[in-house]
Amino acid sequence: MFVQTEPALEIAGGVVYNITTSEQLFPNKTLVSSGKIFELGFFTPNGSENQYVGIWYKNFTPSKIVWVANRNLPLVYTDRSAKLTIGSDGNLKLVDGQQNIVWSTNASGRSNDTSAALLDSGNFVLQDANYSEIWGSFNDPTDTLLPSMKIGVNARTGEKKNLISWRSNSDPSPGSFLSGMTMETPPQFFTWNGSTPHRRSGQWNKLKFIGIQNMGQSYLSAINVQQDIQQGTTYLSYKFHDDPFFVYMFLSPEGSIKFKYWDDGAKVWLTYWEEVNNTCEFYGTCGPFGVCNSMSLPICRCLNGFVPKSIEEWNSENWTGGCVRETELNCLKNTSTLASTIVKKDAFWQMSQMKLPDSGDYVPHFGSQERCLSWCLRNCSCLAYSYVSTIGCMVWTKEDLLDLEEFSTFGEDLFVRVAHVKTGGSLQKEGIISLSIGAGIMLFAVFVFGLCKWRAKNRGKPEKPDELLQGNAWKERLKQDDALELTFFSFDSILLATNKFSTTSKLGQGGFGSVYKGKMNDGKEVAVKRLSSSSAQGVQEFKNEIVLISKLQHRNLVKLIGCCTEGDEKLLVYEYLPNKSLDAFIFDSSKKAKLDWHKRFQIIEGIARGLLYLHRDSCLRVIHRDLKASNILLDENMNPKISDFGLARMFEGTQVLVNTQKIVGTLGYMSPEYAMCEIFSERSDVYSFGVLLLEIISGKKNTALYDQGYLNLLSYAWQLWSEGKALDLMDEAIAVSFPLEVIRCIHVGLLCVQDHAMDRPNMTNVVLMLSGESDLLQPRQPIFALHTKMPNRSIPSQQESIWSVNTVSNTMVEGR
Missing domain, CATH: 1.10.510.10 (Transferase(Phosphotransferase) domain 1)
Known part of the structure; x- marks a missing residue:
């Protein structure tokens, strides 16, 4: 976004760092922090006729708006008489040319002798004569979280500090997404689409959110969550020790959390970390008692002991209805009759590398997994439990287990209650475990034996290339591999973009085909790799690259934008990098x-x-x-x-x-x-x-x-x-x-x-x-x-x- 700003407010040859009752801020002036890190003033987004007051990083191009005052009620761009001033009651007020109040701090406990200053932290504060803060923009966040700033919730007062997305990249008005912390213990970080959960971080384990698989220490170790149960407060903040100012976290208009930092050498904002755009990351993809795994086909399956609620919906890949229990829990059955001489016990099925479900309850004073299991066995309403060493005992007693995901690495152990069905084994939970282990060993032995026989038979033979699929068949294959988050371009649009694959557009020749420079209808420059029809190995490479790169996002990996699979054509569309290769x-x-x-x-x-x-x-x-x-x-x-x-x-x-x-x-x-x-x-x-x-x-x-x-x-x-x-x-x-x-x-x-x-x-x-x-x-x-x-x-x-x-x-x- 481009921000238009005018020269800083100057008095007696210097920059004024305060707004007072006698010094006002007009659209042709700006206010800067003492270290000239942040700037505040009037701005108009590109393509907009609205005018706002906001804060941005000074001297960075492109700039980034980190706070907006009047996002709910913009000024007209032509209103040059608008001003930000301190009223007679000591509050900051934004008034238009007709002297109507557009925005105000409305702070209580104010003083008549107040001033406003922009700090080097990016906090715009209203302060009294002793420089004590009366109000600060850090307490009224928009879509951006700066270092040392906090978002969270106060359960006692009901106060919530959430990030609220812009409606679009050129419209700062409140969008449909908001992000913040929950009041539960342990807390979670949520992004909501309106009132509907959109993404969930999983529980905070005092080090990280255990539901974010790629939350490694090298990326998000700066995040800190502080929860005071007695005060009823939960707040999230972060701080990077090496560069405390030139980094920010924001909620995009599409509902994705991103960390950006300023690369002073390259003079550009780069992505430090962002949420993975994976179907399983969206809340409740597989419905109640359903488990999502982006590496499996299909991505959703039911928990052990459960079946799809609707086979028709499940087969059509609409999994939101979830699953229902196949056999009623034994603890819920009527066992009071004299004929019931043996009471069957339920068992707990262990699942590993899991994103734990939503709406769990923390059970204090149960400092071991055995005690956690004991508590759950005694309570028929307990559907599942998990013991995490840095958290303690968590149990799920609600009607559904929701938003379950199975990771390829990391994750936690989850024990799900299932009805024990007597099949010749023990009535104790160990019986199920023993049978499972025995069956697993037998299946594994058969698999290994078959694999060895197959490899012995095929040793020395060339690998069979992937079958040459056509048009829509490729889309179906990629759909199964969870790669449909990419854009599928028409072949005609690629022809137009590359000038019919002209030699003047050709960037290079590879082992699997040629690479061309293209320009799409929206003006975006791309690089198009066209798979050679004579390259059998390239078919497997084509599929491999789509499935892999569509799931990987990092500032030091090339970005795959989309593909084309019409007829015999196999094309990959990448971001265009003007300096080519190293x-x-x-x-x-x-x-x-x-x-x-x-x-x-x-x-x-x-x-x-x-x-x-x-x-x-x-x-x-x-x-x-x-x-x-x-x-x-x-x-x-x-x-x-x-x-x-x-x-x-x-x-x-x-x-x-x-x-x-x-x-x-x-x-x-x-x-x-x-x-x-x-x-x-x-x-x-x-x-x-x-x-x-x-x-x-x-x-x-x-x-x-x-x-x-x-x-x-x-x-x-x-x-x-x-x-x-x-x-x-x-x-x-x-x-x-x-x-x-x-x-x-x-x-x-x-x-x-x-x-x-x-x-x-x-x-x-x-x-x-x-x-x-x-x-x-x-x-x-x-x-x-x-x-x-x-x-x-x-x-x-x-x-x-x-x-x-x-x-x-x-x-x-x-x-x-």
Whole structure:
């Protein structure tokens, strides 16, 4: 949003930082905070004829409005006689040209000797003669939460401080979404659409909200929730210690919470974190007693012991009706007759990695899971319980269990009450558990046996490519994979955008097709990847990239906007990044000087943060498997974005190493265990990152150093490191102002490319090491550097030929 502002209010050559009874604020003037961080004044959103008084960050373009006074009653833009003043009763008042009061603080306990000031925190305060606050804008939030600001609820007074979205990006009037805290214990963060729940964070466990799967410490550790049960207050706030002012949290007009921060190097607002746009994240997707899992097909299923309330609705993928109990609980049955000699007991079915349901009750003084279970067994109204160590005992006694989600990683254990049905087992709950374990072991054994037989039968055969689906069949397949949150473009619109795929629009050629620049009807520039009809492998890549990237959102990952699947055409539509790929700069002698060390270090850090998100913090855990310079795209400010997820693989949190029957990727970036043993893990990506890091520092390709007598860039880097000449690796095209920072990066790169996977750091440690927050171990001399100089090419020994870069041939090398 663009904000028009006029010169600051000036008196005697200086800036006035207060509004008093004698100094008023008119549309042609602004008020600034003492540190010139925030500015207050009249503004008009683009395309609007309305005028508002608001607060924004000063000297940041584009700016961000963080507070609006008169969002319910705007002024006419042509009203230049409007003013913000202090009335005779000591209150701040906004009056129009006809002297009608449009907005007022209406503060009680006011003084006649008052003034108003804008603080560097962004709080606009009305204060008395002793500078004590009478009223503050922090107590009347709009759509934005600033550091040290609080939103929440006071149960005693009924006061609620919620974020309320704008109606649209150009209309500050109150929208339909509001976000705030609940009064329950433990509290939850909710976003409502009107009075209807829209999103729910899950319970606060004194560290984080346990219902947000990707709420890792590296992103939202700054959030703090304070609950005073005796006072009846619950408030949420946050504070970033490194940059307390240039970051904000806001509720978008679409109902999504986002964190933004100012990148001073790039001079742009970037997304620090935002809510995942996942169907399962929306409240009550699967209805009462239904469980949502975005990784399963279909995404909704009923709890054990429950069946769909309406089979017809369930089959049509309308799950909001939820599920009903298949068998009545035994504790509810009439067992008073003399014939009832044996009382059947209910059991509790354990579910793991769960987002706990809404409307739970906290049971104090039950400090163990056993006591929590005992309480629930004695109360027939108890439908489920969970014991979370940092919270305690929670039980659910309402009629329904609502808004359940099953995570792929993390989550809590939930025990759901089910009616025990005698099937030859024990009447105790252990009977169900024993039967379940026995059946699970038997099924697992059958599965493993069948898998081994299948792999033995098919060993050595090429993998079967995915079937070539047509038009609507692709949409149905993607619908099953929960990827329909993307936009489906018509082929005609893509033809128009790319000028019928003209050569002048072509950006590059890849292993799976060509990439074209396009301009959509709304003026948005995009990059279109057109899958080659002759590429069978590309069909699987196409599906993989859609399903994966549509679920991943991070500022260092390329954004997939949509796709097209008409007829034989398979097209992916991405955000357009004008500076193309990283290799076009660091390996081009005429362009590499454009990336100074400061920018290269920012690119290194950005790639590391993107990989950390993939490995640890995303809703999926992903191994990229083809990280290289040509797959790092650069936006207009040279910020890196990891691209090309066609070869990526998801993995579970307990998996460390995965075996594959096909090696895919690019020579020079593959880890030894992957290239030679067909085993990959997240440490394979770490190896690729180490190679890429050394390439960024040196400006040389890993496989392009033969004329200098070294096997590759890695052996050259190790030799310089061992001789104490690490800085000689630095690209000669740029100057270095921070040599210690360069040496630390080389050190980290050598740690990342060690031979054994477990010797390499994970990406969490890499990020800490790059920032200087973690000590660095000494790297071990890797096998690639045992022979520093290249062997005689004409008569290679058998041992030397093992490590030749030409020995791995079962590889798919993809260009851009």
